[in-house]
Amino acid sequence: MESNAGATRSLSQLDELLGVGTNRLESFSDGVLAVAITLLVLDIHVPDTDRLGHELLHGWTHYAAYVVSFVTIGIIWVNHHAMIGRLREADRTILMLNLLLLLTIGLIPFATALFAAYLNRGTGDHLAAGVYGGVFLAMAISFVALNRHILIRKPNLLNVPLGLEARRLILRRSVTGVLPYLLATGLAAVSPYITLGITGALAAYYAAPVASGTGI
Amino acid sequence: MESNAGATRSLSQLDELLGVGTNRLESFSDGVLAVAITLLVLDIHVPDTDRLGHELLHGWTHYAAYVVSFVTIGIIWVNHHAMIGRLREADRTILMLNLLLLLTIGLIPFATALFAAYLNRGTGDHLAAGVYGGVFLAMAISFVALNRHILIRKPNLLNVPLGLEARRLILRRSVTGVLPYLLATGLAAVSPYITLGITGALAAYYAAPVASGTGI
Amino acid sequence: MESNAGATRSLSQLDELLGVGTNRLESFSDGVLAVAITLLVLDIHVPDTDRLGHELLHGWTHYAAYVVSFVTIGIIWVNHHAMIGRLREADRTILMLNLLLLLTIGLIPFATALFAAYLNRGTGDHLAAGVYGGVFLAMAISFVALNRHILIRKPNLLNVPLGLEARRLILRRSVTGVLPYLLATGLAAVSPYITLGITGALAAYYAAPVASGTGI
Amino acid sequence: MESNAGATRSLSQLDELLGVGTNRLESFSDGVLAVAITLLVLDIHVPDTDRLGHELLHGWTHYAAYVVSFVTIGIIWVNHHAMIGRLREADRTILMLNLLLLLTIGLIPFATALFAAYLNRGTGDHLAAGVYGGVFLAMAISFVALNRHILIRKPNLLNVPLGLEARRLILRRSVTGVLPYLLATGLAAVSPYITLGITGALAAYYAAPVASGTGI
Numbered sequence: 126m127e128s129n130a131g132a133t134r135s136l137s138q139l140d141e142l143l144g145v146g147t148n149r150l151e152s153f154s155d156g157v158l159a160v161a162i163t164l165l166v167l168d169i170h171v172p173d174t175d176r177l178g179h180e181l182l183h184g185w186t187h188y189a190a191y192v193v194s195f196v197t198i199g200i201i202w203v204n205h206h207a208m209i210g211r212l213r214e215a216d217r218t219i220l221m222l223n224l225l226l227l228l229t230i231g232l233i234p235f236a237t238a239l240f241a242a243y244l245n246r247g248t249g250d251h252l253a254a255g256v257y258g259g260v261f262l263a264m265a266i267s268f269v270a271l272n273r274h275i276l277i278r279k280p281n282l283l284n285v286p287l288g289l290e291a292r293r294l295i296l297r298r299s300v301t302g303v304l305p306y307l308l309a310t311g312l313a314a315v316s317p318y319i320t321l322g323i324t325g326a327l328a329a330y331y332a333a334p335v336a337s338g339t340g341i
Numbered sequence: 342m343e344s345n346a347g348a349t350r351s352l353s354q355l356d357e358l359l360g361v362g363t364n365r366l367e368s369f370s371d372g373v374l375a376v377a378i379t380l381l382v383l384d385i386h387v388p389d390t391d392r393l394g395h396e397l398l399h400g401w402t403h404y405a406a407y408v409v410s411f412v413t414i415g416i417i418w419v420n421h422h423a424m425i426g427r428l429r430e431a432d433r434t435i436l437m438l439n440l441l442l443l444l445t446i447g448l449i450p451f452a453t454a455l456f457a458a459y460l461n462r463g464t465g466d467h468l469a470a471g472v473y474g475g476v477f478l479a480m481a482i483s484f485v486a487l488n489r490h491i492l493i494r495k496p497n498l499l500n501v502p503l504g505l506e507a508r509r510l511i512l513r514r515s516v517t518g519v520l521p522y523l524l525a526t527g528l529a530a531v532s533p534y535i536t537l538g539i540t541g542a543l544a545a546y547y548a549a550p551v552a553s554g555t556g557i
Numbered sequence: 558m559e560s561n562a563g564a565t566r567s568l569s570q571l572d573e574l575l576g577v578g579t580n581r582l583e584s585f586s587d588g589v590l591a592v593a594i595t596l597l598v599l600d601i602h603v604p605d606t607d608r609l610g611h612e613l614l615h616g617w618t619h620y621a622a623y624v625v626s627f628v629t630i631g632i633i634w635v636n637h638h639a640m641i642g643r644l645r646e647a648d649r650t651i652l653m654l655n656l657l658l659l660l661t662i663g664l665i666p667f668a669t670a671l672f673a674a675y676l677n678r679g680t681g682d683h684l685a686a687g688v689y690g691g692v693f694l695a696m697a698i699s700f701v702a703l704n705r706h707i708l709i710r711k712p713n714l715l716n717v718p719l720g721l722e723a724r725r726l727i728l729r730r731s732v733t734g735v736l737p738y739l740l741a742t743g744l745a746a747v748s749p750y751i752t753l754g755i756t757g758a759l760a761a762y763y764a765a766p767v768a769s770g771t772g773i
Numbered sequence: 774m775e776s777n778a779g780a781t782r783s784l785s786q787l788d789e790l791l792g793v794g795t796n797r798l799e800s801f802s803d804g805v806l807a808v809a810i811t812l813l814v815l816d817i818h819v820p821d822t823d824r825l826g827h828e829l830l831h832g833w834t835h836y837a838a839y840v841v842s843f844v845t846i847g848i849i850w851v852n853h854h855a856m857i858g859r860l861r862e863a864d865r866t867i868l869m870l871n872l873l874l875l876l877t878i879g880l881i882p883f884a885t886a887l888f889a890a891y892l893n894r895g896t897g898d899h900l901a902a903g904v905y906g907g908v909f910l911a912m913a914i915s916f917v918a919l920n921r922h923i924l925i926r927k928p929n930l931l932n933v934p935l936g937l938e939a940r941r942l943i944l945r946r947s948v949t950g951v952l953p954y955l956l957a958t959g960l961a962a963v964s965p966y967i968t969l970g971i972t973g974a975l976a977a978y979y980a981a982p983v984a985s986g987t988g989i
Contacts, residue, residue, distance in 0.1 A: 149799060149854055151365060156807025159372025160592075162447065163380065164811065169451045171458050177465030181472070195447060199440040203433070206365055217851070221980050224847040231810065231843060235817045242819050249825030256829070332437050367581060375588025376808075378663065379596065385667045387674050393681030397688070411663060415656035419649070422581055548653050583797060591804025594879065595812065601883045603890050609897030613904070627879060631872035635865070638797055764869050 147212050150223065154205060157227045161234060162198045165191055168238040189321065190241040190257075194233055196328035197261065201230065201268070208272055213284045222274055226267040229260060236260040244317055254317030258310030261324060265303045272299045363428050366439065370421060373443045377450060378414045381407055384454035405537065406457040406473075410449055412544035413477065417446065417484070424488055429500045434490055442483040445476060452476040460533055470533030474526030477540060481519045488515045579644050582655065586637060589659045593666060594630045597623055600670040621753065622673040622689075626665055628760035629693065633662065633700070640704055645716045654706055658699040661692060668692040676749055686749030690742030693756060697735045704731045795860050798871065802853060805875045809882060810846045813839055816886035837969065838889040838905075842881055844976035845909065849878065849916070856920055861932045870919040877912040884908040892965055902965030906958030909972060913951045920947045 169187045172180040205226075212219070236257045243253035275282065276292040287295075309323040385403045388396040421442075428435070452473045459469035491498065492508040503511075525539040601619045604612040637658075644651070668689045675685035707714065708724040719727075741755040817835045820828040853874075860867070884905045891901035923930065924940040935943075957971040 153803045155369045160811035163376035171454045238819045371585045379592035387670045595808035603886045
């Protein structure tokens with residue numbers, strides 16, 4: 126590709142001017158999170174039955190998975206908000222790591238439906254629970270990767286200058302959030318109800334006032 | 342977890358600086374409301390029949406439920422707008438109570454589909470109507486809980502200082518909005534058409550100009 | 558309900574301060590329009606067949622209806638943008654007429670799927686075309702009702718003062734846009750292809766550069 | 774239509790004042806992109822089987838297509854962001870070409886589901902791959918058409934004045950992005966796996982840090 130020095134210079138200057146603000150990054154991420162969280166309900170099917178009460182009770186796994194996944198996505202949103210709120214502008218790596226995070230979040234409606242469908246079924250329940258925990262685990266790891274890039278590699282993009290200690294502390298909190306999902310995924314081999322218990326307890330913990338100020 | 346005083350101090354200062362603005366809270370909530378209101382249409386299925394006219398007429402319960410749920414979500418949006426518009430910034434409890442409110446709103450497409458499918462069916466119609474009213478009831482209660490937290494416990498987060506009397510009056514209006522849904526849920530035991538009538542009348546009442554200035 | 562004069566006065570002042578800005582009205586409407594326009598694709602099903610080419614060709618009614626409905630919703634968006642862009646703030650009637658408009662737009666994915674499914678079927682094709690035209694007609698009428706309220710009854714809410722003549726001219730354009738949909742609906746009784754032709758021609762006309770500056 | 778000179782003058786002045794800003798163009802486009810990217814997951818179905826492990830492995834085509842389409846839409850978003858970010862305001866042609874671009878993006882969930890369903894099936898796989906490549910091709914061409922209109926025909930609408938050379942260079946990058954999709958579509962006749970390979974390699978290339986600063 127032929128290169129024109131003048132044109133190239135103008136382009137670099139333009140790239141600088143375009144230094145991606147975080148507004149549209151937030152609005153696109155909010156859109157994906159809002160759609161994903163609302164699609165969760167599509168997994169709760171209207172039964173075609175003459176014993177509606179029985180069928181609705183039987184569907185408890187779907188309501189439980191709905192609540193756990195809804196609250197978890199909601200908490201991701203709160204923490205995503207805090208993470209991006211620290212940014213003055215984004216570089217391309219941030220956009221791409223954020224896209225990876227959104228990709229894992231996009232899988233949550235599927236993983237939730239799979240988990241709910243197999244939780245009280247004789248076969249496939251361990252595997253389905255492993256997939257459920259695994260998608261949350263991938264989400265938590267992507268979150269850490271993005272947070273790490275921002276805090277450790279690109280502190281110059283932060284809104285407010287933060288000392289290395291403070292940045293490491295924030296990151297450590299993110300990393301700590303990975304561990305329970307690792308447990309939830311691994312212990313699916315023992316019982317899918319352990320996976321439900323851990324992910325549910327996490328959702329309840331972060332939603333409760335006691336966790337105020339604690340990132341994932 | 343070891344604690345570094347300097348880092349912790351910086352973090353508290355940061356938390357203050359990050360005091361969550363209401364812009365992204367509004368945009369995320371708007372997203373969930375917009376998706377939920379538009380997903381309602383997925384419940385109106387295209388019939389595969391040679392008697393289309395007959396089938397479309399037979400599906401009137403779906404159109405009625407569509408209109409009632411659409412207008413109800415629309416009114417929640419208007420009132421949510423007013424409630425959050427009074428806020429200068431949000432604390433974590435507000436984010437979490439808002440998430441609870443969104444969780445109940447996310448269930449409306451399911452409850453609507455269930456209600457429409459069972460309304461003119463011999464069995465399960467009372468239960469389906471109870472679920473429909475119950476989801477609206479849970480939504481109204483979550484709304485009151487959020488409004489109460491803002492008006493009574495955190496008046497310092499308001500945009501404009503409001504006297505205790507004024508705040509109590511706004512809250513009382515919210516609480517009043519719970520009662521009809523309590524009736525709609527309870528009277529489903531008598532007839533599902535009462536549930537349809539009450540929820541429909543409420544939607545019409547709030548949408549009509551006469552209710553101007555009245556919150557849920 | 559007991560009334561406290563002081564509280565009531567504060568509330569009226571508050572209501573004034575809260576005079577609904579158009580930002581969140583636009584963002585909620587954009588959300589509904591964006592979801593509705595993207596849900597259209599859910600009507601194009603993946604066939605399960607060993608003669609894929611034949612089946613894909615056979616599905617042309619779905620692609621045609623997809624394009625017509627997509628462009629029509631896109632044009633509604635452009636005109637909605639212009640209509641709300643003239644507003645400084647919204648009153649409750651504007652919110653409710655806007656909600657009615659969104660309600661008709663929310664039905665477009667269903668009407669599109671119905672029309673596409675019955676267009677080249679022996680029975681029900683006239684009725685399905687009538688429903689398709691009728692939903693567009695209802696949408697156009699809601700648009701006029703909202704525009705009329707803004708331009709004729711509440712010119713004081715406009716951004717920029719506009720003379721009565723100018724306001725009447727804008728409104729007349731909106732009203733003119735209703736006529737083709739009236740035709741498309743009525744002539745469905747003659748042939749569903751006339752409905753497709755009129756709605757398709759309208760979409761092409763408004764999308765073409767020649768229509769620049771023309772509202773629906 | 775009778776014309777009143779005074780009214781018409783006011784209208785032209787109004788049109789100027791309304792010169793469409795890019796905020797709502799971005800928010801509507803972000804909405805469509807966010808919904809389309811999140812709808813991709815609806816194609817990954819929960820199997821009803823007693824051999825879940827086997828079925829999940831068998832569904833690898835759906836995960837592969839999910840990842841490729843998700844990343845591709847994400848990259849469109851990044852490039853769309855850059856393209857619209859250069860604009861100060863939009864004319865009607867920009868709105869319509871943007872709508873055409875969104876129309877092709879809206880088809881991606883369908884094309885993805887079709888491709889995944891037929892990729893490892895004996896018949897229809899070449900055609901399905903051709904449709905998949907073809908939808909991406911149509912998307913890339915629409916992107917170039919919009920970029921060309923902005924850069925070559927309406928440089929006066931740009932935020933920052935750019936020399937002709939710089940504008941041509943940006944456009945040339947867009948055009949270059951069309952070629953791989955042309956290949957991916959044409960070579961579907963040879964093997965659908967070539968289509969998967971090319972589209973997957975493109976997604977990986979643009980997502981990788983090495984492509985920083987490179988538009989589609």
